[in-house]
Amino acid sequence: MQWHKGFKGTLLSHKFVKGEDLNEFERKTVNDCITQYRQRLVDISWFMRTLSEPIARMANKEDKCTGRFYSPSSMVLTLRAS
Structure with missing residues (x-):
């Protein structure tokens, strides 16, 4: 249940x-x-996986892209923020 x-x-x-x-x-x-x-x-790793998937989907929808959360466009944003 x-x-x-x-x-x-x-x-x-x-x-x-x-x-x-x-x-x-x-x-x-x-x-x-x-x-x-x-x-x-x-299993903590299973929990983290299920937690990050909807977040990645929302981020991809916002960025209008597909694939993993750390796609090239997301990496550029990360590098610029540093």
């Missing part, structure tokens, strides 16, 4: 949270996903 507070999740994870019946394969798949989600929830 914590994962769904910040991420969309999958069709199976939504079924699991709603308490719907899952067959053996679906249950194993969901358990594997839960293990991975738990690891990500306590």
